[in-house]
Amino acid sequence: MKKNLLNYKGLYGDNNQRDFGDFVHHELLATRSKLYDWEINEHLHTDLFQIFMISSGEGVLIQDTKKISLKAPCILLIPTNTFHGFEFQSDVTGEVFTISEQFIETIFKNTPLILLELNKAKQYSFDSNNFNLNDFIYLKNKIIQAISENNRYKQISLQSLFQLFFIGLHHLDNAVEDQKETSNNRTLGYFHAFQKLIKRTLPESKLIKEYAQELRITPVHLNRVCHTLVQKTALQVVHEYGITEAKKYLLYSSYSISEISYLLHFKDPAYFSRLFKKQTGQSPNAFRSNNSPENRN
Template identity: 80%
Template structure:
């Protein structure tokens, strides 16, 4: 195993540093997959969100040591900082849209509920029952691709509007929990900014009151926000992120348990191990061993 996580600032296989800004990119699925014999190793993009639109053929999404069948027609969303890999059949046809995290935040400035939904990888499958919805989404995709290739004066504004319509269309396919629908934009924005702060700092390096201070609210208010949206305390949200990051290091690197605990800024490896077991039901060593056995 490697010591470092396979992490691309840009697109897969691109190790160059880029100023992403409002980066938007489109390519055929075959363009990159064919270069790697239709197998994309597990990796993550720190600052890029991806949309895979598979129109024919099949593939497999590899995530968290699980294999998930992708059968056309489907749309797959891969958020930033999400480990994923693929095994595609050579006859698969599809497209990939890649958007910078900064542009995603611009798109959803006034729609933080949708941004909250996009925190996890999700596959949308289509059949005769929702064929009209798929056609609407493909129409918007074609408009997006056309806009990317042209240099119109209001290109960014057009792309922002088209992506909003695209994601709203996907959102309408969901049966998202009713209580979240009633959350106001300010509450959702606070929670999203809290998530961003967690990602920017090592999970155990700040106290909840410090996160609250950064958000200009009280710790009590921050806890209420987390409870209302995800039914967890603010500390549990921080711990969830820490455990997710720990799992990546346990599965994809050869760092020792102590090294991982220090990388995540846990001062005591024993405390890290206790928390990991409490959250997952396995010790870090047990979790690592179980994933190796699956392979």
């Protein structure tokens, strides 16, 4: 097992540091998958969001200790900082769009509800004759065309096309809670900014009042924002992120429990172990043993 997480600063296999800005990239699904014999090891991209459009064939998404079947036609969204891997059949066809987190935030800066939805990996499955699928295929082709062009309106075109693409997916998603739909943009904006602050700083390194100060609201207001949108306190949101990060290190690195505890700025290993067991029902050692890649079917 590698000491550290497999975290690519660029595309899979590319570790070159760069400023992605409004980065948008397209390639055929086979282009990179074939190089790795159709198996992509579990990894993450810190600053890149990916869209997989699978046109034919099948595959498996490996995420959070689970194997999830992918059957064409489907669209798969992989948010930034999400550990994932793939096993594809050799006859699979499709496209992969990779876009920077900054690009996503630019096009939806006034629509934080969609930013909130894009925080989780999600698969959309279609029948081959579904008229909604035809709309996404049309937008996909227009995006590919816009990427290949070189004119002064390229960035505006791409922003508009991706807006239509993601809004189309938003309309398909029936799981959005009424509370979130009716929450005002300011509440959603605070929550998204809170999530960014947690991600930017190690989760246990700040007090809730310090997060609230950076957002220029009170701790009571921050708790109300979190409860409205996810029915959790601000501290529970921070703990949830910390435990999610800890799971990655437990499964995909050889760091000890103590090293992970200090790496994520928990008070001490004993506190980390208690919190982890309270959140997951298992001790860190038991979670690592029961869910390690070597023990999966």
